[in-house]
Amino acid sequence: MVKVKYPSVLAYERSIQPSLGLFYGLGPSGSKTPINVSRTKIKGTIAHHQSEKDVEKAIGRPNLQEIESAYLPISADTLSVEYSIVFLNSSLEPIMCNENDYNSKLKELALEYKKAEGYRILAELYFKNIKDGRWLWRNKHMGAPEVKFREHLTDEQIISSIMEALSDCSGKPFILNVEGKIKLAPNQEVFPSQEFEEKDKAKSKDYEVSRVLAKLESGQAYFHSQKIGNAIRTIDTWYNENGGTRAIAIEPYGVDQGLQKAFRKEKNDLYTYLKDIDQLIALCKNGDLSAEKSRVHFVMACLIRGGVYGFGISSKEGQSE
Secondary structure, X not given: OOOEEOOOOEEEOOOEEEOOEEEEEEOOOOOEEEOEEEEEEEEEOOOOOOOHHHHHHHHOOOEEEEEEEEEOOOOOOEEEEEEEEEEOOHHXXXXXXXXXXXXXXXXXXXXXXXXXXXXHHHHHHHHHHHHHOHHHHHHHHHOOEEEEEOOOOOHHHHHHHHHHHHHOOOOOOEEEEEEEEEEOOOOOEEOOOEEOOOHHHOEEOXXXXXXXXXXXXXXXXXXXXXXXXXXXXXXXXXXXXXXXXXXXXXXXXXXXXXXXXXXXXXXXXXXXXHHOHHHHHHHHHOOOOOHHHHHHHHHHHHHHHOEEOOOOOOOHHHEEX
């Protein structure tokens, strides 16, 4: 078989684009109030590991901090988080690829994956995470989430619309408006995204601002779009051949930030699979996308995720036979 050189420059745009997730408090009468972030000064204690001598020294040293928090308004009994998602067909071909033959192979892979109903399988997995409220993260543990959609469509119609938007050559996007509600006890704390700021910028007078939350200029709390997107693409249970594993987010090397571990670093990563793109195409043409063929789902989910996937330099390592 003719060798196809893996591109040194390869990039895909995101196919799933969530908006910010805005936080609101809903009252029993239907009132809707933005949840704002507030800042509090606290005197903390030493909690990280130290020697016995250092602990004794630290007792008399105040650990002054400022933290930001967000709470359900007094008049509210329900947390509401609202956002929208745009589904696009950006996985059908790369926006950048400096090897024409490989570019043709990528387009062929997407086409054959569509014919094998692969996009439907991914659409079902994405929708499950949206409907289950996985994107509510820590807030989900506070109560049972109720997820609703502004579009008056059945679950099956939404799944079909996601599939068509991801795979249709016409380029027509599908927009889904999502609202997640959780009934909470009065004045309970809620948990938007957290900002990561440079230390010198995280100081306020004599206090270290140890926790900075995501907020609009008005002060309203929100989820980053990246945090919502990460939850939606948490569908990778294929990294373990034995199955039955916890899902992790779709990432080229299967990196799980919570566990600080890369689950796809032993010849089951994106780049290993892409080097043998002809095998991926053959699996789709065979029409068998069962569990043992899950590498195709993983690869296509990475292309839907978007990113820069080139080797950076041309090399013999990036050749497929």
